[in-house]
Amino acid sequence: MIEDSPAGLARMFVALARDLEAAKEPTEVLERIVQSAVTTIDGCEEAGVLLVNRRANTFESPAVTGALVTASDEAQLAFDEGPCLDAARHERSFLIDDMAAETRWPRYAPRAVELGVGSMMGFELFAQDHTLGALDLYAHRPGAFDEHAREIGWVFASHAAIALAAAQRAHSLRAGYDTRQEIGAAVGVLMERHRLTSDKAFDMLKETSSRTNVKLREVAAEVVRTGQLPSIGE
Structure with missing residues (x-):
């Protein structure tokens, strides 16, 4: 649960930065990112990271909190469309208030509804001069994410991208x-x-x-x- 006061938000992100910095391997950083997203961002019930390999034009889902996220990513890759792909490919964020009313991804959206996705929110993971992928947040009910959650999500994704890029450099x-x-x-x-x-x-x-x-x-x-x-x- 997010503390709304400036002091509470500052404490939350200091703790997040320390937690991510303590994870040295990229795989551990990714796991902490998705787990922390669920526990700190209001409305978020499931989370996943979709990474992009621009040289090979491929994607992978190295960290997810559950089967819903895996199935969602598989559907987007099969249809070659979806919000997570757009966020990773085109450096965009997205907010889907009601998946049942979504028209931007005509093949993916019905499948997402079948999977139980009510609303989604996502952010590109951007570090320095390139996009690493996207952080995607899921909720079972429509309207789960308000503007405050979106603002927190932006800051959260920025911390996550920096931590992931640092872990990848150290690993290399x-x-x-x-x-x-x-x-x-x-x-x-x-x-x-x-x-x-x-x-x-x-x-x-x-x-x-x-x-x-x-x-x-x-x-x-x-x-x-x-x-x-x-x-x-x-």
Whole structure:
């Protein structure tokens, strides 16, 4: 339940920021986002995050609070229309006061009513210069979200987007560091085993990666594990 006083709202968002910052992995951040949305935004009964991969033009639903959200996302992807897709694709927010009277998505809306969606609200998750996806909020009854809930939703989504972007950057940095460490260890193994320079050993890794069509990190892991370069078909 939202505290309406300025002090109450400030305390709520300070607590939210701390909670999201404490989650280091993107998956954990996403779970905390959807759970917190249900507990802090008036009218919200279910929530989900829809992420967009712009290079592949694909979507995924990595965090949902229940089967209703999963079914809703599946319907939107099947029909290639819906409020969550529009929010993620076009950097828009939306408020659907009564899904039964909705006309903007003629194929999705009837399916949403069948699923038990009465009203919806959603916001793009925008960080720096790109959209990560959308935060989507569901209620079973029409008219569940008022203007105050919408304003809180905007601030909530902004906090969520910043926390998610930070977690994704940190995850990428850790993955890159781990990859460099593993490649370095593999180079050391090859240098010792074949009496090579570091450049020659690294070239062997790259050539093997290209020849076997296996990622460089996976080739390095195999060398560290077995002391041998992988062969085609292994």
